[in-house]
Structures are given as C-alpha cells and as structure tokens.
Amino acid sequence: MTFRQFAYRNVVRNRRIYAAFFMASMFSVMVFFMYSMLMFHPKIEDEFLREFAVSGMIVAEIILYIFTLFFLFYSMSAFLQARSKEFGLLLQLGMEKKQLNKLIFLETMLIGAVSIATGILFGYAFSKFFFMIIRELLQLESLPLYIYWKPFALTMGAFISLFVIIAMTSVVFIRDQKIIELIRGNWQTDEWQSFSTVKAVLGIIMLLFAYTAAALTSTNVVKALSIILPPIAALGTYFFFTHSVMFILQRLRKRKSLYWHRYRLIAVSEVSVKLRENARMYFIVTIVSTVAFLSVGTLTSLSSYTGQFRELNPLSLIYSSELTNPYESEHISLIRNELEEQGISYSLVPFVIKQQTSSYSNFKVNILRESDINSLAIALGLPLISLESGDGMFIPYSEESIKTLANREIQTVLEESNVPVQIKGIYPQMLFPSMIIGSNLIVVSDADYELISEPLVGRTEMTSSFNFFAFHVAAWERTKSIGLTIDTQVTNAIYNQSYSDLPFYFENPGLNYSIIRATFSLLLFTGLMVAAVLLLAAGSFVYFKLYTGLERDKRQFDVLKRMGLTDRELIKIVNRQLFPQFFLPWGIAMLHSAFSFLSLQVIWSNLAEVSILGDMILVLIGFTLIQVVYYFLIRWRYIAHVRA
Amino acid sequence: MKILKMDEVTKVYEGKVTHRAINQLNFEVAKGEFVAVMGPSGSGKTTLLNLISTIDSATSGMITIDGISPEEMTKTELALFRRRQLGFVFQDFNLLQMLTVEENLVLPLTLDGLPIKEMKRRIGDLANKLDLDQILEKRPNEISGGQAQRTAIGRALIHQPTIILADEPTGNLDSKASRDVLELLVKVNQEQKTTILMVTHDPIAASYCDRVVFIKDGEFFNEIYSDDRRQTFFQRILNVLSLLGGNVNDLSTIRLP
Numbered sequence: 001m002t003f004r005q006f007a008y009r010n011v012v013r014n015r016r017i018y019a020a021f022f023m024a025s026m027f028s029v030m031v032f033f034m035y036s037m038l039m040f041h042p043k044i045e046d047e048f049l050r051e052f053a054v055s056g057m058i059v060a061e062i063i064l065y066i067f068t069l070f071f072l073f074y075s076m077s078a079f080l081q082a083r084s085k086e087f088g089l090l091l092q093l094g095m096e097k098k099q100l101n102k103l104i105f106l107e108t109m110l111i112g113a114v115s116i117a118t119g120i121l122f123g124y125a126f127s128k129f130f131f132m133i134i135r136e137l138l139q140l141e142s143l144p145l146y147i148y149w150k151p152f153a154l155t156m157g158a159f160i161s162l163f164v165i166i167a168m169t170s171v172v173f174i175r176d177q178k179i180i181e182l183i184r185g186n187w188q189t190d191e192w193q194s195f196s197t198v199k200a201v202l203g204i205i206m207l208l209f210a211y212t213a214a215a216l217t218s219t220n221v222v223k224a225l226s227i228i229l230p231p232i233a234a235l236g237t238y239f240f241f242t243h244s245v246m247f248i249l250q251r252l253r254k255r256k257s258l259y260w261h262r263y264r265l266i267a268v269s270e271v272s273v274k275l276r277e278n279a280r281m282y283f284i285v286t287i288v289s290t291v292a293f294l295s296v297g298t299l300t301s302l303s304s305y306t307g308q309f310r311e312l313n314p315l316s317l318i319y320s321s322e323l324t325n326p327y328e329s330e331h332i333s334l335i336r337n338e339l340e341e342q343g344i345s346y347s348l349v350p351f352v353i354k355q356q357t358s359s360y361s362n363f364k365v366n367i368l369r370e371s372d373i374n375s376l377a378i379a380l381g382l383p384l385i386s387l388e389s390g391d392g393m394f395i396p397y398s399e400e401s402i403k404t405l406a407n408r409e410i411q412t413v414l415e416e417s418n419v420p421v422q423i424k425g426i427y428p429q430m431l432f433p434s435m436i437i438g439s440n441l442i443v444v445s446d447a448d449y450e451l452i453s454e455p456l457v458g459r460t461e462m463t464s465s466f467n468f469f470a471f472h473v474a475a476w477e478r479t480k481s482i483g484l485t486i487d488t489q490v491t492n493a494i495y496n497q498s499y500s501d502l503p504f505y506f507e508n509p510g511l512n513y514s515i516i517r518a519t520f521s522l523l524l525f526t527g528l529m530v531a532a533v534l535l536l537a538a539g540s541f542v543y544f545k546l547y548t549g550l551e552r553d554k555r556q557f558d559v560l561k562r563m564g565l566t567d568r569e570l571i572k573i574v575n576r577q578l579f580p581q582f583f584l585p586w587g588i589a590m591l592h593s594a595f596s597f598l599s600l601q602v603i604w605s606n607l608a609e610v611s612i613l614g615d616m617i618l619v620l621i622g623f624t625l626i627q628v629v630y631y632f633l634i635r636w637r638y639i640a641h642v643r644a
Numbered sequence: 645m646k647i648l649k650m651d652e653v654t655k656v657y658e659g660k661v662t663h664r665a666i667n668q669l670n671f672e673v674a675k676g677e678f679v680a681v682m683g684p685s686g687s688g689k690t691t692l693l694n695l696i697s698t699i700d701s702a703t704s705g706m707i708t709i710d711g712i713s714p715e716e717m718t719k720t721e722l723a724l725f726r727r728r729q730l731g732f733v734f735q736d737f738n739l740l741q742m743l744t745v746e747e748n749l750v751l752p753l754t755l756d757g758l759p760i761k762e763m764k765r766r767i768g769d770l771a772n773k774l775d776l777d778q779i780l781e782k783r784p785n786e787i788s789g790g791q792a793q794r795t796a797i798g799r800a801l802i803h804q805p806t807i808i809l810a811d812e813p814t815g816n817l818d819s820k821a822s823r824d825v826l827e828l829l830v831k832v833n834q835e836q837k838t839t840i841l842m843v844t845h846d847p848i849a850a851s852y853c854d855r856v857v858f859i860k861d862g863e864f865f866n867e868i869y870s871d872d873r874r875q876t877f878f879q880r881i882l883n884v885l886s887l888l889g890g891n892v893n894d895l896s897t898i899r900l901p
Binding site: 560 | 699719720723724725726727728732740742743747750751752754756760763764
C-alpha cells in the first residue's frame, strides 16, 4: 500500500465521516458554478445592463469566494478536530509530522477534486432550472443553457486555489498538539466562566441602544445613524454572544429553583457549554443571517416599489410649462415627433392650471378645470366626475391622502378672484405624482374656473398659472427614449440647483421605471446570490458543530440513559439543547433586521410613498419557515444518532 | 433477605457468530451485602452487570431486584426503576463535564423532581461524608481521579438506591485513591447498609468485600467469603484466581496497600 493509496482508502472507506464535509464543499462549488454560468452568460452580457451587471457579479463572486474560503476553513478545522484521535494514533504508530501533513493535504485535495467535479456536474445540471428562475425574476425573454469554457475555468481555478489554501493551512490546527492530547481528543482548553460582567452588560446596552436608535430614527439623523449603528450593533452582538449569554445563563444557574428542575439541569448546562464553545460561530451566523435577511428584505421592498410604480404614476409623459416658457412649442412638437417616429400611439391632454390663495388655509392652491380632469380620465380610463357650480374636489397627492381627505369638507374662498368653493371629497385615483404640481390641488366646475381671472397676489397674470401637457401612452414602458434631451436639461438643472429658474418641467415615468427596474433587478439578483450562500453557510455552521460534537453527546446520553433517563426526557433535553443553537442566532438576526427595517422604512418613505412593512413580514416569515424546517430536519437526524 | 436474585439466567448474543455470554447463571445477593464479581476477560462480567442494570435483557431465566422483575416493565418504567432503585459507579467516572461536582451529585434527584430543600440537605450530608465540601463548585476536569470517583459514588448514593452497581471503580485510580474509594464503599456498606455489587479485575479491590463470586465463560465457578483478616482473604482470592487458569495477563500486578 503506497502512501497515496493510504490517503485514498482513508477517504473512500471513511466516506460516512467525510460525507458531511464533502456535501458542504460540493454545494459551495455548485452554487459558485451556477453563478459563474450566469455571470458569463452571453445573453446577459449582450442585453442586460452590461456595466452594472459585470461589476455587480464580480463583487458577488468575490464575496462568495471569501465566504466559501472562510466556511471551508472552519468546516475543515471542525472536521480535523473530530478526527484527532485517528491522527494521534498515526503519530503514535510512528508517522512523521511531515507525513501527516502530507496525508491531510492529499485527503483534502482528493475531496476537493471530487467535490469540484461533482459540484460542477450538478451545477451544470441545475443551471437550466436556475436560469429559468432568474429569467422570471429579470423578465428576460430567454436565457438558454450554453457551453463555454470560462465558467468552468473560473470555478475550477477558484476552488483548486481554495482547497490548496485550506489543505496547507488547516494542518496548523494539529501542528502543536501533543500526541497524547490528540488521542484523548482534548482540543480546547476549558475556560469556564471566562466572561466579564462589564462586557456582558455593555453588550446588552449596545444592542438596546442600537435598537432604540433604529426605532426612533427620523429623517434628519437617519444618514448618520446608518453609519454609526451597524458597527455598534455588530460589536454589541459579539459581546452578547461571548459574554452576555454566559452572564445570563450564570444568573439562571444561581437560581436553583429554576435550574435544578428535572431535566432542565442537564439541558441548561449543556446549552451553556454549547453556546460558550461556539460563541464566535454564533456571532458570525447572526451577522451573516442579518445581512442575508436585510439584503433579501430590502430587495423585496424595492420590487414592491416597482410594483406600485404604475399606480403612482398613471401618466406616461408629463410636461409642465410656465406661460413665459419660450421652448414650449418646440419641446411639445419634439415629444410628439419622437412618439410618432417610434410608432407609439398616445393621447395628449393639455390644460391650464391656475393658482389662487385659499381663504381657508391662506396657502396657494392649484386649480384644475372639471372638463380637463374628465378628458384626462377618459384618456386614462378612470371614473368621470361632475361638479355643480360652487363645488370643488381634492386631487390626491399620495395614496394616503385618498383615505385621509375622502370625508373632508371645506368651505373656502379663492381670495384674489373672490370665488367661493365648497370642497367635498377627493378624486379616487392618483393622477399626478406629487412632485409635479404640489400637494394643494383641487378641481372646480368649468363655470367657476372661468371666474378665476385675477392673478395670484404679487404675481402677474403670466406667472400665476401654467400650462400642463399630459401624455397618455398605453405602452408606457416603451417611452424610455422619448424626450431624452429635455430630460437631460431638467436633470442638469436639478443637479446645478437652478431648478427654480427653469421655465418648464418634464417627467418621463417610463424612463424612470426602466432605470429603477434595471437597478433593482440587478441588486435583487446579486443580493439573492449572496444571501443564498450566506444562509446556506449559516445553517451548515450549526450542522458542522453538531456533527463534530456528536460522539461526545452520544457518550453522555448513554450514561444518562443508564442512570435512568427516559426516552421522552431525552427528546426534551435534545429539544432544549438544539432550540437555542438554532434560534438564538436566528432570533437576534431577526431582531437586527426588524429594527433595521424600521430605519429603512424612514429612508424609504422619503423616497416614495410606499410601505414596506407587508413585504418585510412576508420575508421574515419565509426565513423563519426555512429555519424551522431546517431545525426539524437536523433534530430528527440528531436524535436518531444519539439514540443509536 | 435477598435483594438480587438471578435464576438460570442465560444471555446469547446472536450475530454472525452466536456467542453465549452468560450460561445458566444462578446468583443471589443479600440485603446489605458487599459482593465482588471476578473473572477473566470475556467471562461475562460486563454482560452480567448490564443485565442487572436493566439496559440489556436476558435470553432466558429470571432476574428479580427487590422483588421486582424488570422484564415485565416498559422502557419508561425501566428508566424510572434505574433512576430510583439503582446507583451506578463506572470505571471512567462518567461525570457530566458541564456540571459542577454539586450538580453532578444532585443529578438523579433533579431528574426525579425532588424539592430544592431536600436536595440541598442530602448534598450537605453526602459532601460531608465523602469529603467533597471543598470542591462542590469545581468542574470534573478540575479535580483528581479519586475525588471524581468519590463524586460518582456520591451520585450513586444520593437517591438512596436499593443496590449500587460498580464497574471496576478502581480501574483508573492509583493505589492511594483506590484504597480511599474502597474504604469509602466499605463505610457506606456498613453504615447505611447499602447493597453493593462490584465487578472488578483487581484482587485487592475484591478483598474489601464480604464475598467474592468468580465466573468463567459465563458460568459460575466458585465463591469465597471474607474472614477476619483482609490479608488472608486476599491470598485466598489469589489462589482461586490461579485456579481459574485465566491468562496471567488477566491478573493485575499485585499492589499491596
């Protein structure tokens, strides 16, 4: 038997032990490969957001790589730890340290090679399915399977280098161990109760502070908080797992009436050992899960924004112009020409908006004519209105205002022209985005509209009203290349802060939508990629730790069973022991994300009138379900193992 | 009064090679007796102990412990029976590493849900008797082998079991600690009238008992009772062992106290 054969037989005949490690490596390779397949996809390269996509994917792949490295490194060390007895025996039989290193290197590379090969194989097999999902997500027309050497080369190169690094470095773990320690399997030095009360309390305070700050955040401070809070929360989490948990459990253990209660004695002490041994791992799992929850949650909220975009922007192109605007006719004919050139059918509703001061609020109101609103409503297929002389109606400026103003009744006089108006109710649909005209918008009957003749106080007739051109295009998503030159002027003006000098304003929701959707899809895409790997890794960490501790746990349960532990008690202990390991990091991550979402909602409501709460809850429930399924799966296997 | 009674007990391990570990063994232990079971490797000592521990069941024959037959009980009843009626002392102590000495002692009682006061009282008594007062807050890995085995004996005693089953309790201890542990067992046996059944390889350990039962290949071989002097009893044990004809290796080297 040559040395290589020995290594080979070690792996092949121990495949049960190696299975867990192999599966994890293989899965990483598979995911990485599928992502590379997507990254090099010719369709994506040609059509879809070339510059964004490539840079986004590179970032995602780098994160993936680093994370996989980290994950495999951790798994490997846990794995070597589980085999320490075997290594001790080999050394005792006279194997040189150098040879042992070589053995581990060979074994790792063997597993690496096999997992790379099978990972790529499965990755390729599942690529089509993966593409189908991505195609749905990105609403691409087609995303066919293809063969090209680059994804293969990238995956192989990345993972071969990764396994070499791991094989070389993981040996460090057994380098300084004495043979006798290896044989006994005493790896960790036992550091009981090595927590500091100060840090324990500090950890809890930091977390509470971060949560409170996140919950009470407002528009003014949200930016500053978004820089300060994450490090505080991260450090707080670290202290929480390394010190606070120990502190709390120590407290609990002092309360004998709680602690010395049937199987709780074993369950609590066992949990505290597990939590202490793996504190750093749980910290990592928590942070990783938080990042995963947040990225998926944020992205869902973004996509809910695109979903509501059309409702918030029913008009396809909007051009508003002061009466003094010299470019008006030039711009309007430009837009019309461009629409006609592209063969897009449209209807144009021009109208004039007058401004008056309301006696009710002393603010400026923008006034529309009933027949204008009705022609707009006809174009958009919305309900018509009919107003008596002297009646008025609000035009909603946000989704929320439809509800709040529905039953308002206001008696006001349009002061300059002395026209009394009774404003009742609100138009039931959004017509204009609030940016365009402002929030104080009403519609009056045609007769009353004619009566408004005096200009706004302090303005001339030319500046107290403006022209408004509403284009309705059924195929609104196709308007993204219409009026680009005007859009550029507006953008530049906003950029130079000379927006108020501009005599016109132009908005193209189709263009905005295409930009927003493209950016969001890409974010969603990369975010989902990373989140999937992170979640997988978070779960695997817990699994690995359980797996490596299985022998010890089994021995312990054997003793307990001999001493008279019933089967039901055993299961109860296992439940109480596994539950915190699964759900404590998860729970903290949940809390972190929930409070982050609270802040996010503040940022979000500044950008657009969208509530992300519903989506967030959905996302969190989704993750919880996955976690619960995972818990039961592992629990089932674990109980089967310790009972055997 | 007989506390343990084995009547024609046979244990056969089925497998590729059928193996008869215990063969028609008759065996009794009286209340308050301190009995050692000796025999060469593979003689069925551990199987015997497992049968009495109720974690294994006999192929044929009857075992009764304090008038109760474990065979008729369900798994849960058996667990409760072990918890209340049996105390275990193991060669490698088998203390739970994550518990302190005190918590290890109290473990059988917490499983049974006794009131805290009662638990504290019993710990106080036992710690004093076993000289564990100083180390109650320590972890098993912070104490010596002798202390660990004393803790294990405490754990076996705290619920006042009908019988204590000890499996090579001195197997991992040096001679000084061995002597301490054995003297402790004798003390417990004499003062509290606790019945102890000890399986051992060590003739010295056996010489502390009231009676030594020898088994060979799963069958009864011989038994001898102690006399006034432990030295002569030890010598008689050695004589039987040499008669047993096991390999010389099976006998540990003689260590006189």
